[in-house]
Amino acid sequence: MTNFDALAARALDTASARGADYADVRFEDGRSERIEVRNGALATLSDETSIGYGIRALRDGAWGFAASSDLSDAGLDETAARAVAIAQAGAAVAARRFAEAPSDRYVAEFATPVIRDPATVPLDRRVALLLDAERALRATPQVRAGRAWIDLWRTDKCFYSTTGSRIAQSILQTGSGLWALAAGEHDAQDRSYPGDVGLYQTGGWEIVEAAALGENAQRIGEEAAALLTAPQCPAGELDLILGSSQVSLQIHESCGHAAELDRVMGWEANFSGTSFLDPAQIGKLRYGSERVTIEIDNLMPRGLATAAYDDEGARSVRSDIVRDGRLAGFEMSRDTARAIGRSTNACVRASSWRSVPMVRMCNLNLVPGDVPFEALFEDVAHGIYMESNRSWSIDDHRLNFQFGCQIGWEIVNGKRGRMVKNPTYGGVTPAFWNACDAIADRDSWVAWGTPNCGKGEPMQTGRTTQAASPARFRNVRIGVGYES
Amino acid sequence: MSPRSLREALAQRVLSLAGRGQLEALVHEESLALTRFTHNAIHQNLAEHDVNVRVRALVDGRTGVAATNDLSDASLAATIARARAIAALAPPDPALPGLAFNDEPAAPPGAYSEATASASPADRAGIAAATIAAAERAGLWAAGYVTTASTGLTIANTAGTLVSFDGTTCGLNVKANGPDASGFAERHGNDVAALDGTALGTLAAQKALAGARPASVAPGAWTVILEPAAFGELISHLTDHFSAQTVDEGSSFLADGLERAYMGPNVTIADDFAHPLLAGCPFDFEGYPTRRLPLVAAGVAKHVVTDAAWAKRLNLANTGHGLPAPSSDGPQARHVVVSGGTKTTEQLIAETAHGLLITRLWYIRSVDRRKTIVTGMTRDGTFEIRDGQLTRAVKNLRFNQSILASLAAPEFSHDQHRTTSYDYQIVVPTAKLPAFHFTSTTDF
Numbered sequence: 001m002t003n004f005d006a007l008a009a010r011a012l013d014t015a016s017a018r019g020a021d022y023a024d025v026r027f028e029d030g031r032s033e034r035i036e037v038r039n040g041a042l043a044t045l046s047d048e049t050s051i052g053y054g055i056r057a058l059r060d061g062a063w064g065f066a067a068s069s070d071l072s073d074a075g076l077d078e079t080a081a082r083a084v085a086i087a088q089a090g091a092a093v094a095a096r097r098f099a100e101a102p103s104d105r106y107v108a109e110f111a112t113p114v115i116r117d118p119a120t121v122p123l124d125r126r127v128a129l130l131l132d133a134e135r136a137l138r139a140t141p142q143v144r145a146g147r148a149w150i151d152l153w154r155t156d157k158c159f160y161s162t163t164g165s166r167i168a169q170s171i172l173q174t175g176s177g178l179w180a181l182a183a184g185e186h187d188a189q190d191r192s193y194p195g196d197v198g199l200y201q202t203g204g205w206e207i208v209e210a211a212a213l214g215e216n217a218q219r220i221g222e223e224a225a226a227l228l229t230a231p232q233c234p235a236g237e238l239d240l241i242l243g244s245s246q247v248s249l250q251i252h253e254s255c256g257h258a259a260e261l262d263r264v265m266g267w268e269a270n271f272s273g274t275s276f277l278d279p280a281q282i283g284k285l286r287y288g289s290e291r292v293t294i295e296i297d298n299l300m301p302r303g304l305a306t307a308a309y310d311d312e313g314a315r316s317v318r319s320d321i322v323r324d325g326r327l328a329g330f331e332m333s334r335d336t337a338r339a340i341g342r343s344t345n346a347c348v349r350a351s352s353w354r355s356v357p358m359v360r361m362c363n364l365n366l367v368p369g370d371v372p373f374e375a376l377f378e379d380v381a382h383g384i385y386m387e388s389n390r391s392w393s394i395d396d397h398r399l400n401f402q403f404g405c406q407i408g409w410e411i412v413n414g415k416r417g418r419m420v421k422n423p424t425y426g427g428v429t430p431a432f433w434n435a436c437d438a439i440a441d442r443d444s445w446v447a448w449g450t451p452n453c454g455k456g457e458p459m460q461t462g463r464t465t466q467a468a469s470p471a472r473f474r475n476v477r478i479g480v481g482y483e484s
Numbered sequence: 485m486s487p488r489s490l491r492e493a494l495a496q497r498v499l500s501l502a503g504r505g506q507l508e509a510l511v512h513e514e515s516l517a518l519t520r521f522t523h524n525a526i527h528q529n530l531a532e533h534d535v536n537v538r539v540r541a542l543v544d545g546r547t548g549v550a551a552t553n554d555l556s557d558a559s560l561a562a563t564i565a566r567a568r569a570i571a572a573l574a575p576p577d578p579a580l581p582g583l584a585f586n587d588e589p590a591a592p593p594g595a596y597s598e599a600t601a602s603a604s605p606a607d608r609a610g611i612a613a614a615t616i617a618a619a620e621r622a623g624l625w626a627a628g629y630v631t632t633a634s635t636g637l638t639i640a641n642t643a644g645t646l647v648s649f650d651g652t653t654c655g656l657n658v659k660a661n662g663p664d665a666s667g668f669a670e671r672h673g674n675d676v677a678a679l680d681g682t683a684l685g686t687l688a689a690q691k692a693l694a695g696a697r698p699a700s701v702a703p704g705a706w707t708v709i710l711e712p713a714a715f716g717e718l719i720s721h722l723t724d725h726f727s728a729q730t731v732d733e734g735s736s737f738l739a740d741g742l743e744r745a746y747m748g749p750n751v752t753i754a755d756d757f758a759h760p761l762l763a764g765c766p767f768d769f770e771g772y773p774t775r776r777l778p779l780v781a782a783g784v785a786k787h788v789v790t791d792a793a794w795a796k797r798l799n800l801a802n803t804g805h806g807l808p809a810p811s812s813d814g815p816q817a818r819h820v821v822v823s824g825g826t827k828t829t830e831q832l833i834a835e836t837a838h839g840l841l842i843t844r845l846w847y848i849r850s851v852d853r854r855k856t857i858v859t860g861m862t863r864d865g866t867f868e869i870r871d872g873q874l875t876r877a878v879k880n881l882r883f884n885q886s887i888l889a890s891l892a893a894p895e896f897s898h899d900q901h902r903t904t905s906y907d908y909q910i911v912v913p914t915a916k917l918p919a920f921h922f923t924s925t926t927d928f
């Protein structure tokens with residue numbers, strides 16, 4: 001990792017000299033490699049590096065943030081001065097203050113565990129893997145488009161603050177996946193694998209191997225084609241079993257975002273929205289059934305948001321969002337936590353050096369249950385099993401949602417039966433989670449990473465994990481959007 | 485030297501370092517500042533600046549891409565070498581188009597505003613303060629942002645192309661919040677002088693006040709009047725259907741063919757970078773001049789957009805809608821304009837026996853792509869219309885609706901507005917759409 005010590009000292013000294021009450025600077029040196037095959041040709045084969053820094057300056061209770069890729073002395077001075085000037089301009093507008101200077105100091109290093117560095121896998125072998133898998137997707141004639149991809153993201157970041165923190169972290173995130181589009185006369189159906197966006201985790205080439213793209217490609221193409229002639233998913237109040245990646249999405253949208261404390265406090269009101277939650281509901285609100293426990297673990301192996309420290313220099317801790325069905329906490333920064341009398345649980349991330357750090361959903365997991373996956377089907381008289389998200393929409397308070405999956409199977413008298421297309425379901429967040437009466441055990445628990453979580457203005461793309469097992473929900477409104 | 489001259493010198497330095505062989509250098513520069521406020525105070529306040537060089541190497545029918553923001557000669561040379569090394573490992577693509585020479589097309593008037601490019605933190609804070617003050621006067625709290633940005637793009641290639649564009653954008657977005665209602669207003673353009681915090685703050689506040697004590701209405705089929713922010717959000721989910729890629733692969737509604745009537749006879753949609761409300765870049769990310777293109781004329785589909793690769797593959801003209809090549813996303817219509825009608829928004833309301841006036845839609849997602857069925861929510865001001873009058877505020881609803889079906893017999897206001905989100909900028913009028921299908925309601 002590049003040593004940024006001297007550059008950081010200059011940036012922080014300049015910010016202090018310009019009047020900052022506190023300042024920090026986060027240097028990031030990132031490399032993104034993407035290989036994507038589409039319809040037999042290489043659609044993307046790119047290798048991008050980006051280096052730069054973002055400076056936060058606190059002045060009179062207001063933050064200013066300025067980011068630049070100019071690493072010269074003049075660039076550092078100018079950017080630091082800009083951060084302070086922005087803070088001053090913000091402080092001048094209103095008496096209300098959101099920020100206080102932090103006092104913690106950490107000197108630490110951290111790296112996400114890697115079993116096999118992807119750099120040891122020759123590029124031509126990576127390309128060949130994708131060409132073979134994508135070809136298998138299109139073995140079925142109705143498949144009109146196929147995609148196969150690998151993403152490798154390396155980030156070396158180093159955080160410094162005027163309180164003396166120096167935190168160096170190396171993060172390696174790896175992802176891969178498949179997508180097939182089958183088209184008929186008046187219909188188009190798609191399937192993706194693994195899950196709905198691929199398998200994204202921290203780690204190395206072992207994450208690509210775990211995805212087993214080649215072993216599953218032909219099946220995925222065949223399923224996309226089969227959906228063209230599959231019957232429409234039945235509509236009505238039915239039992240619902242969700243595959244683990246769809247449970248992951250359900251946590252993400254109806255719990256993860258709802259429990260971001262900046263939303264609760266109105267900081268995202270004009271864009272991402274607010275939340276139906278209130279800090280006064282901690283320990284009181286029955287968020288879900290007693291089987292539902294959702295916890296933050298930002299140090300978990302393979303979590304896409306795994307880091308020992310967040311992007312405002314706070315140390316990762318484990319904490320609860322929902323414990324045994326009751327609301328237990330929020331995802332927080334220092335400023336938001338202080339507003340409700342708590343301490344930060346280090347849920348601050350910035351999508352790159354140029355982005356302002358903000359409260360983000362990190363690793364937020366549904367604790368697995370105690371029954372095997374197949375046991376979920378046993379006492380379902382009539383229901384639908386759904387896999388792989390296709391559509392997700394939820395209101396700006398995170399209550400009324402409607403989700404659709406790529407594929408479903410009808411369940412009749414405890415048996416998984418015919419394939420159905422266009423499966424959708426809808427509900428209201430607490431009622432839905434309270435209808436959860438079984439969660440599969442750890443054998444089917446997967447750390448699903450979401451590499452494309454949007455939030456903030458300007459929009460930042462966050463990387464987050466919601467580990468989950470398949471789960472069962474009773475009497476859910478199914479077939480929404482297709483009801484006659 | 486001007487930013488444009490610096491970018492052009494940088495692009496030419498890349499070509500010079502590359503020596504022989506086919507190569508494209510794309511230099512992108514962005515300076516973006518955004519001041520965000522909530523509860524009548526500024527809580528996020530930022531400025532970002534970056535210059536990025538993307539190198540595309542073509543070697544014997546193979547492509548490799550590498551990019552960097554380290555602008556030293558050593559870094560640029562290494563980036564060129566990486567792009568070529570990647571290309572050497574790529575399988576050959578017989579359909580790969582070579583690099584072409586293109587002259588620089590003229591930028592439309594109004595694309596660049598010096599006032600926007602030089603706006604200071606104090607300028608943005610002043611607009612935010614005026615917006616906030618308007619909400620405070622109404623006893624409400626405001627959340628929103630003021631943004632100013634300048635973007636520079638230069639593309640040079642070994643076929644002789646050297647094209648550059650400098651543009652600015654700005655925006656003010658405000659949601660005024662009361663105890664049980666909110667109201668929204670926005671203004672987006674290229675010149676910061678048009679951002680009037682007092683006016684927009686007042687408009688949002690009026691909406692929020694009118695939205696107090698919302699009533700529940702039953703879901704079902706309603707006549708709706710979508711204000712520009714709402715209609716633009718809806719139309720943004722149609723733009724990808726005009727890509728040659730989605731048409732060829734069968735996921736677009738246009739897969740049934742052009743020159744067919746898909747919408748009502750008063751629907752005309754274009755892709756027009758030069759529209760006065762957009763005034764955007766006149767060339768695409770391959771340096772090819774972008775055509776001002778009718779997509780739908782009087783309800784009949786007329787054109788799809790292409791890039792170099794899709795034009796060659798389908799034997800069509802290159803319309804200049806390429807993303808940085810090669811792109812898995814295919815060509816894209818990035819400056820969509822829906823033509824206005826003949827009436828005012830007030831007339832559209834006055835002629836509605838029973839319907840809903842909707843300020844803003846939210847979280848629209850595709851349910852059935854080929855049928856253009858989408859779902860989403862209303863937000864920030866929904867009002868019931870009875871006998872041509874706005875009668876009361878209503879709680880938010882979820883819809884499931886085919887966009888095409890909603891455009892079978894629409895009416896439009898004559899005035900158009902630019903509306904923007906993180907992934908689109910669109911010019912639309914207010915739209916009156918019959919039989920818009922709502923499927924559930926909320927408690928707020």
